[in-house]
Amino acid sequence: MSMIVVREHFVAKPGCASKLAALWKEIAEAGWAGRFRVLTDITGEFNKVVLESEFADLAEFERRMNEYGASDELCERLRGYTDLYQTGGREIYRLW
Secondary structure: OOEEEEEEEEEEOOOOHHHHHHHHHHHHHOOOOOOEEEEEOOOOOOOEEEEEEEEOOHHHHHHHHHHHHHOHHHHHHOOOHHHHEEEEEEEEEEEO
């Protein structure tokens, strides 16, 4: 059975990559993210933070996204996180 891998990438503002990575790590450790890891750049574009998560399928991904958006606690924890990055995006892959 294949799984879905979601990679969300952010290019943080200068001096904010570690803050953004720490925020996402805190979210993951609080149990919000399921199978989740936070990556930061060693080569390539500077100040890049990547969130990688796995889901059974797209339906589970959509369900989790809806749960996240409906959670006042999570919204409060994430308040202001958009001030930490310049740009970002999401990629979704099927893991074989």
